[in-house]
Amino acid sequence: MSDKGLSIFEETFSSDLCYLMAMSHIVLANNQVTSRFIEKNYDMPVHAWSTLYATVYFPGILAKEVQVLFPRPQNSISRAIKLLEERQLIRREVDKSDTRAKHLFPTEEGAALLAGIEEKVKQRQEEVFGVLTDSEKETFLRLCRKIIDSDTLNSSAAFEVF
Amino acid sequence: MSDKGLSIFEETFSSDLCYLMAMSHIVLANNQVTSRFIEKNYDMPVHAWSTLYATVYFPGILAKEVQVLFPRPQNSISRAIKLLEERQLIRREVDKSDTRAKHLFPTEEGAALLAGIEEKVKQRQEEVFGVLTDSEKETFLRLCRKIIDSDTLNSSAAFEVF
DNA sequence: GCAATATAGATCCATATGGTTCTATATTGA
DNA sequence: TCAATATAGAACCATATGGATCTATATTGC
Secondary structure (H helix, E strand, C coil), X not given: CCHHHHHHHHHHCCCCCHHHHHHHHHHHHHHHHHHHHHHHHHCCCHHHHHHHHHHHHCCCECHHHHHHHCCCCHHHHHHHXXXXXXXXXXXXXXXXXXXXXXXXXXXXXXXXXXXXXXXXXXXXXHHHHCCCCHHHHXXXXXXXXXXXXCCCCCCCCCCCCC | CCHHXXXXXXXXXXXXXXXXXXXXXXXXXXXXXXXXHHHHHHCCCHHHHHHHHHHXXXXXXXXXXXXXXXXXXXXXXXXXXXXXXXXXXXXXXXXXXXXXXXXXXXXXXXXXXXXXXXXXXXXXXXXXHCCCCHHHHHHHHHHHHHHHHCCCXXXXXXXCCC
């Protein structure tokens, strides 16, 4: 990192928007690395692998629940599901009491593919967060959880149209 | 949040990818709210306002430096600059010793527009991070900084093509 | 019981995105 | 000095994205 880069960081991450800026920076920087890798090596857009992740860990999950875990527009999830089904990485079962709803289940190939991706992403997580001590990691997660569990994350009073 | 949603969160944010998942979740959820607001009320894509931010805070900045602060593909920054210049929110000056490079400066309108956006985004930041105590916010920022300052964030050994 | 409304998810379409390539200029090294 | 290489940024184009709408089914209230 150049001196110029460092002083820009120093100022930005001390500014009035420092928290949002710092957090977004990490996610943007990591996505540049991680998304590119997964798209290149698995020919799979980022929404597809996160939907596959949700399906493997929560078999029977519905599209609308995937959307709660990975906050994305509904049609993005819908498309990801279509792609995963076309590639036979998941299958769908219509809900018995609500025929609109479709439960998602991984196929064997889907579970195997996710295992591969997950292993790689875990290594990547260790690269990114490895710079923190175990105790710092724990703290970081606790603070993230606190933000996620608050009800202001998904809606806004400040952003009512003015 | 439904019970189902809570238990999905509980499990996901305790899993082996908990750190990446938790951080991405916050940024995705916030972007859904913030990006939509700015696009709707200012008719400005997210990259444009972040580039405007960089220009106002670092007048004379180059496109390649904006890219360091907001890790995005080079052509996205290039397009954002074009849009901002077309709307006369920034102007450009060719570098005297390197005629390829163009320094960015905000116009008065650009600075005024950013001030409005920034105020709103600051209110939003307070909604999202307001759930943390001052001390927790400070800790959160310190940990983010530690990750940002490490050299593994922007490249990866794990993701060398295999 | 049934009209009004809400919800799950699919599809449409205009636009944003990002990998790649291109041009112009700078730097490097034999 | 000048060919080889690197860099700043623009442009091209195939694809991803997301707001809006649509269909089908479920729920709600009179």
